[in-house]
Amino acid sequence: MRNREQYVPGPAAGAEVQKDGERWTLVLVRDLRHPPARVWQALTEPAHLSEWAPFDANRSLASAGPVRLSTVGTPTPQVSESTVRRAEEPKLLEYTWGGNDLRWELEPRGTGTRLTLWHNIHRGFISWGAAGWHICFDVLERFLAGESIGRIVGGEAMKSEGWQRLTAEYARQFGVESPGRPSNTPNR
Template identity: 80%
Template sequence: MSNREKYVPGSAAGAAVQKDGEKWTLILVRELRHPPAMVWQALTDPAHLSEWAPFDADRNLAAVGPVKLSTVGTPAPQVSETTVKRAEAPRLLEYGWGGNDLRWELEPLGSGTRLTLWHNIDRRFISWGAAGWHICFDVLERLLVGEPIGRIVGAEAMKFGGWQRLTAEYAKQFSVETPG
């Protein structure tokens, strides 16, 4: 049995929602054992992104400017032509994806990194977003420790053991309905 087959996401944790009327922002925090420079590479290098992120990038995200992000795991390819707005290695990264904003902040934490993601997301799907990023972060952690299990995104993530439970746990934490 591979590490991938053994993988089950842990309990919903490290997420919060900032509510501003209809505009909701998902805030996810994960403490990683690796230094910011290593985490930065995983967040910006297309070869690393293809191991854990829900999209592929047509260039390195470490520089400001236009970029194409292709969503993975969707029935039809979805390409977002977007812009990296801020890239301050190894501390801050901001860009758009699918009409929403992503902001990544990396803070040194001992010999590791506190990684925070802000993602404004349709409130009807905020528990799905939290569950999806939770799984992506788990896969990222395994990649960083040198035990990659391959990305788990989109429809495949929804088939994974623990997806329904994780979505329901986040929905309960955020006091929202679980998406149909």
């Protein structure tokens, strides 16, 4: 599929939550058909990130040190002074973004890669985070296959067909009310 207007996300899959009080860690796993070196480039190079990720980077993420990540898809870009903590090509990438920690692991699987993301996120946004990364991973897969449809993030993602269904599926899976309140907690 090369037409972004035809894109509809598939069902919620490949995600779990590790809970620690209000701060939860979203864990997403996706098997990609491309080798780790190619996936690494997509995770680290600004020109590649601009095809699928929810932020722009002012430099490559392939080395440790300060980096500026600018969230896209919002009325006003949110600029985050971030830090790449670890960059071990092509297997491990860790950085901060907007007060959260992200860890990417790339594991060779045959001719492809098992990509695992850990993202610390407030539980109030856990189903949105899962849905957002789900869509980003879908777009990443198309980009790696040479069928770029351009990133679908922020408000555009939330307006896309399938967003409400996807956030509701992840909310049920994680035991929260969409967009993220625990289902056994009264509304306040």
